[in-house]
Structure formats: structure tokens, C-alpha cells
Amino acid sequence: MKGLSEVLAPETRKTLSSADVARIREDFPILKQQVCGRPLVYFDNAATSQKPRQVIEAISRFYAEDYSNIHRAVHTLSQRATQAFEAVRVKVQRFVHAAEDREIVFVRGTTEGNNLVAHGYLRPRLQAGDEILVSGMEHHSNIVPWQMLCGEKNARLRVIPISDDGELILEEYERLLNPRTRLVAVTQVSNALGTINPIRRMVEIAHRQRVPVLVDGAQGIPHLAVDVQALDCDFYTFSGHKLCGPTGIGALYGKANLLEAMSPFQGGGDMIVSVTFEKTTYNKIPHRFEAGTPDIAGVIGLGAAIDYLQSIGIEAINAYEEELLAYATQEVARIPGVRILGTAQAKASVLSFTVDGVHPHDIGTILDQLGIAIRAGHHCAQPVMDRFNVPATARASFAFYNTKEEIDALVQGIRRVMEVFG
Amino acid sequence: MSDLRDLYQELILDHTKHPRNFGALENANCRADGHNPLCGDKLTVFLDVSNGVVKDARFQGSGCAISTASASMMTESIKGKTRAEAETLFERFHQMLTSPPDVEVQDAEELGKLVVFSGVKEFPVRVKCATLAWHTMNAAMRHEAEPVSTE
Incomplete structure (x- = not known):
């Protein structure tokens, strides 16, 4: 199988196309599995990222x-x-x-x-x-x-x-x-x-x-x-x-x-x-x-x-992840009752949020049942939680192997959380 | 896939949204703090125990749906019980959540409506949420000074 670097030289790639991402995903064996009967959506990249077969x-x-x-x-x-x-x-x-x-x-x-x-x-x-x-x-x-x-x-x-x-x-x-x-x-x-x-x-x-x-x-x-x-x-x-x-x-x-x-x-x-x-x-x-x-x-x-x-290109990874974050921020912010924590001008790949009346841990469990892995808790940054006066947040964090379709699944998942607790 | 409704049953959601016996108990003679560092649940259990009987039980704090509902239903179910009965109930409850699937819980009928938590068993990381209030109640009865932690 041809590596991505052979398909396109990294310096010529400004961002990643959906074809690029589809090829990249082929490198990550773990992403092919189903969790709770749904395709795995891995959004816990800030905790740790998955490994391509090249590393394994x-x-x-x-x-x-x-x-x-x-x-x-x-x-x-x-x-x-x-x-x-x-x-x-x-x-x-x-x-x-x-x-x-x-x-x-x-x-x-x-x-x-x-x-x-x-x-x-x-x-x-x-x-x-x-x-x-x-x-x-x-x-x-x-x-x-x-x-x-x-x-x-x-x-x-x-x-x-x-x-x-x-x-x-x-x-x-x-x-x-x-x-x-x-x-x-x-x-x-x-x-x-x-x-x-x-x-x-x-x-x-x-x-x-x-x-x-x-x-x-x-x-x-x-x-x-x-x-x-x-x-x-x-x-x-x-x-x-x-x-x-x-x-x-x-x-x-x-x-x-x-x-x-x-x-x-x-x-x-x-x-x-x-x-x-x-x-x-x-x-x-x-x-x-x-x-x-x-x-x-x-x-x-x-x-x-x-x-x-x-071989993929750090600049392209950065540009693509920025697109993912912008899209996720826009789509999640649209859901009534959702509050996004961290609205700095310059941000990278992390979307921390709370849902009115629902503890982040419950959000995490419900999303997991939909195959979506996010982090719920204080993220080993308790002083940040205290600063924003929340016990915990739900956090979706993105990597270059994630897709906009996966973000759509997250948005649907958050809506499902609200139905359960409606 | 375990059904979400097995975990978030109507009765549990009702207690989450409208916790019973919520708030400090002025004349408590036993109290203890409980903490689940994993999800940040923190609660305090207040008990009024006279002549070995739980006259009143209340709790306050913040937590996830499972821990809040469990604390709420616990306070309801231990009121009027003797210390020994409350401890036995805790044992049964703990057993229901932690025993292997093929082992039947002894005297399960004693649990009454607490059986709504049986679905939590399918979600091992959430067992601590369901048992936090009970561990804390147990510590309060024993007048343990150290806060209870599920870790």
C-alpha cells in the first residue's frame, strides 16, 4: 500500500482533504472497530492519541x-x-x-x-x-x-x-x-x-x-x-x-x-x-x-x-485540526443548554463543554453507548474547574484522523443526552 | 449494547431531578463526607441516630445522576431502620452491583425499589457513583473522621 507521503509531498499540502483523511484512517487499526455496536468515534486525543501501524x-x-x-x-x-x-x-x-x-x-x-x-x-x-x-x-x-x-x-x-x-x-x-x-x-x-x-x-x-x-x-x-x-x-x-x-x-x-x-x-x-x-x-x-x-x-x-x-506535514495537520475545531465549536454551540468553556482567540483541538442539568460523567456514559469516546471530569486541571466554577466538564479533543462526520455524530449524541434527561 | 434505559431508569431520573431529603440536617449526630475523584462527586451524609435507630437521614452535595439518585433513595430507604439493618442493606446493595452475573443476590427482595440500580452493574466505572452515598453513610455511622474516597 502506498504511504500518504508518496501520494503527495508534505510541503505541498496546506491542509488535509477528506481523501487524505480516509487514507490516514487506514493506518490506524484501532479506528476500524465498533464500540457498543456503533463505529468508534475517538475524541479523547488530548488524553492520548491512537497509534498508526507504522509505529506499532x-x-x-x-x-x-x-x-x-x-x-x-x-x-x-x-x-x-x-x-x-x-x-x-x-x-x-x-x-x-x-x-x-x-x-x-x-x-x-x-x-x-x-x-x-x-x-x-x-x-x-x-x-x-x-x-x-x-x-x-x-x-x-x-x-x-x-x-x-x-x-x-x-x-x-x-x-x-x-x-x-x-x-x-x-x-x-x-x-x-x-x-x-x-x-x-x-x-x-x-x-x-x-x-x-x-x-x-x-x-x-x-x-x-x-x-x-x-x-x-x-x-x-x-x-x-x-x-x-x-x-x-x-x-x-x-x-x-x-x-x-x-x-x-x-x-x-x-x-x-x-x-x-x-x-x-x-x-x-x-x-x-x-x-x-x-x-x-x-x-x-x-x-x-x-x-x-x-x-x-x-x-x-x-x-x-x-x-x-x-510524512503528513505538521502544518497540514494543524490547518485541518483548526477546521475540525471551528466546525465542532459552531455545531455544538448551536445546541441550546450547552456552554462551551474556553473561548480564547487562539485554540487547539479541545472542546470543553457542559450541558445544563446534566453531569459530564452522565454525558460521557451516554456518548460511550453511542460509540463516542470523550473525557468527562476535571482533566487533571482542578484549578481550571474551580476558576469556571464547575466540578467537571465534558471534553471532546480532536486529531487529524477525525472527520466532520464524527463531529456530526457527537452533536447527535449530545442531543440524545438531552432527550434522556429531558 | 446495554440499553441506556437500564441505567437511566425513570425512577433514577426522577430522584436525580428532584432529590429527596436534600440539604443539611441541623440536629445530625453523625455525618461524613464522601468524594469520588473520578467524576468529582462530593457529598455529605447527615444522620440522626438515636437508640441504634436511624431517625432521620439527609444529604447534600453535587454529583452525577447516578450518585445523586442513589444518595436520595438511600436516605429514604434507611430511615427508620436500625444500624444493623442499614448496614445489611448496604451489603445487599453492594452485592447487587458487584457480584458476578451468575450469582444470585441473597435476600434481594429486601432491596425493594433499590433494584432499579441493578442496571449499573453493566457499567463498571459507574458502580462507584452508585455506592458513594452508601460508603459515606457507613463512615458516618462509624464516626470516621477521614472523608470517604472511592479511589
Whole structure:
């Protein structure tokens, strides 16, 4: 079967046609199934994305043909595995437009990346009375590591407030930055509201006061072309599994000079140059932060996922997903009794909503019975729920393999919810 | 496909829309908080237990249709029961929702109209919604200080 990239060169594709999407859907075995007797409509992409056969096969082929441990042995398999593993580091470097491949550290995911920065970078530098600035729309994974550190060091966690539309209030952000601020940790895209934050501008503002910025890219990188040098952020973290890659693997990007100045997070094999009982000399970056045998097959899968997305074209994916979101927003907003949370100017792929008189969990169960998978709950962003004074929302989140017909099914499903509770 | 009507029966929807015994109980001598982090259900159960008998039971909080209806019907069904009877009823209710399909619930007739919740069994992630109020009632009876969590 011909791959999509052979049909049309990615750079010539501005968006995806329905024929493109039909071919793409053929790559995702899971999408062919029925759930509760209906064709599966998968709208929980912000939680995790589905995997194309190219990724599934790459992992299976690696285990069948090239598998071995990396960085140690002289035998052929180990060399092959090491080469494949390190090739993905270069792939990730190019994908996020980092200056050097040693600026890419493989981690389990965004959460581990954030924790690595918390322990390796901030912990030795944070003093009592210092401040860490996060935004009001963070996922718990970009709140709790900082909060734990603040508790330990008697430092203060401060929060950039959100407007009623779900946008960060930048005047407040500027006001909150002060000489005690040691780090800004902010998400590129909100998982609960879909807001795309003006990262470049926020970094510029922080850098004026010499405050480094960590960008949580978990929700950003699946939808937007990422250029860490253009953003000028100091750290960028993301998970492979939201990017059509496997679970358990992600990456931390850090500017080389910052990574160089950081202590290791975990001790063990592979992160050392030499060990005696008196003294251990640490390996250079990025290996200093990769103690133990990593998820080698996960890295191979991540590489295949990046290849796959690039064969379609990130810009085309972004443009098509924007069309889906606009269509879904228009159609869902038309249903009386539905309230959409998150109406920022710039949004990506997330439609969070409530239905008058119906708890989101009931919406989730009824839609599931119609074959539609959405998320209902607080989306690991309880402060966002509190800000909008709701216990939970229903969230439909889209990927490039979704279609307008599926959005029509969602709209019909919401109408069915209202019939049941009518 | 399990029919939605098995889950959202008329009686359940009626209790969701018009919960009975809703609001704080001023002279409660037992109370406990319950929380289902999965869907954000939070409720408080208030009991007036004198001489081992549940004289009054009320609840307040917010939750999904199943948890609200279950709390509402629970308060109705335990009023006038002894502590032991209320606990046995909880056991039967729990059994109805969690026992394997081929196992018959003992003394199912004691459950009365609570059998409308039997459909919840087909929706395993929702069982916690239906049992939250009952777990909370149980904690209130035992004067447990820690809030009940379904996780």
C-alpha cells in the first residue's frame, strides 16, 4: 500500500482533504472497530492519541530484528540498537528545532521532564522566599512538582490568572514577575480549555528579568510546529504518547548551558564516566540524566511517530485540526443548554463543554453507548474547574484522523443526552 | 449494547431531578463526607441516630445522576431502620452491583425499589457513583473522621 507521503509531498499540502483523511484512517487499526455496536468515534486525543501501524510495526520490528541494550557492548546488535536509539535523538532535535542533539534528554514523559527540571535545575537554586510562577490553566503535572519544591524550600508558588475566555492575563503576568521569581512554568496549550498561550511573548517578558521559562508542551507538540529556538524557551517537555508514539517515553529539551550546569536527577548506570567507592564522575549531557536502561523500544516508536507525522506535514495537520475545531465549536454551540468553556482567540483541538442539568460523567456514559469516546471530569486541571466554577466538564479533543462526520455524530449524541434527561 | 434505559431508569431520573431529603440536617449526630475523584462527586451524609435507630437521614452535595439518585433513595430507604439493618442493606446493595452475573443476590427482595440500580452493574466505572452515598453513610455511622474516597 502506498504511504500518504508518496501520494503527495508534505510541503505541498496546506491542509488535509477528506481523501487524505480516509487514507490516514487506514493506518490506524484501532479506528476500524465498533464500540457498543456503533463505529468508534475517538475524541479523547488530548488524553492520548491512537497509534498508526507504522509505529506499532517499528516497535515490533525493532524487537524482532535489532533489539539489544545500548551504549555498552561491542557486539553488532548493541551497535545497531545504539545507532537507532541515538538517531531518534537527532530526529527529536530536528522536530523541535533544537540547536544540538545533546539538548534532548529522553524521559518517561512530560511529568518526568518537569520533575527533572524541578530537582536537577531548580532545587539547588531555590531559597526561602523565592517564587515560582505557574499559570492558572496548568495540568497537575506542571503544578505539583513546583508545589512540592516550594513546600520543601519555603518558597512561594504564584499563579497567573485566567480571563473569562480562558486566556492568560498578560498584564498580571508582568506584574507577578519580580526579582524573587526563579522560574516560569507554563503550558503551551491548555488541556482543559484548548487555549494556545503566547509563549514567545511570555518568554521575552520573563527574560527581560532574567527568569528562565519551562514550557509544558504535552498538548502543544501534537498540534503545532515547535521551534524551541524561535520560542527561546529554556526548557520544553513533552510526551510521545500524545504524538501517536508509545507510552512511557518523552523528551526534555534544555538549553545546553543550563543542562551542563544541572546535577543528575537519578544515579545509576549510563549516567557515569567512572565509579569508585570514593567518587563518581558524571557523564556528559544528555546521558548524565539518563540513568539505567531506558525505554529503548519506546524511543524507536517515538522516532517512527515523528516520521509519520512529518510524512503528513505538521502544518497540514494543524490547518485541518483548526477546521475540525471551528466546525465542532459552531455545531455544538448551536445546541441550546450547552456552554462551551474556553473561548480564547487562539485554540487547539479541545472542546470543553457542559450541558445544563446534566453531569459530564452522565454525558460521557451516554456518548460511550453511542460509540463516542470523550473525557468527562476535571482533566487533571482542578484549578481550571474551580476558576469556571464547575466540578467537571465534558471534553471532546480532536486529531487529524477525525472527520466532520464524527463531529456530526457527537452533536447527535449530545442531543440524545438531552432527550434522556429531558 | 446495554440499553441506556437500564441505567437511566425513570425512577433514577426522577430522584436525580428532584432529590429527596436534600440539604443539611441541623440536629445530625453523625455525618461524613464522601468524594469520588473520578467524576468529582462530593457529598455529605447527615444522620440522626438515636437508640441504634436511624431517625432521620439527609444529604447534600453535587454529583452525577447516578450518585445523586442513589444518595436520595438511600436516605429514604434507611430511615427508620436500625444500624444493623442499614448496614445489611448496604451489603445487599453492594452485592447487587458487584457480584458476578451468575450469582444470585441473597435476600434481594429486601432491596425493594433499590433494584432499579441493578442496571449499573453493566457499567463498571459507574458502580462507584452508585455506592458513594452508601460508603459515606457507613463512615458516618462509624464516626470516621477521614472523608470517604472511592479511589
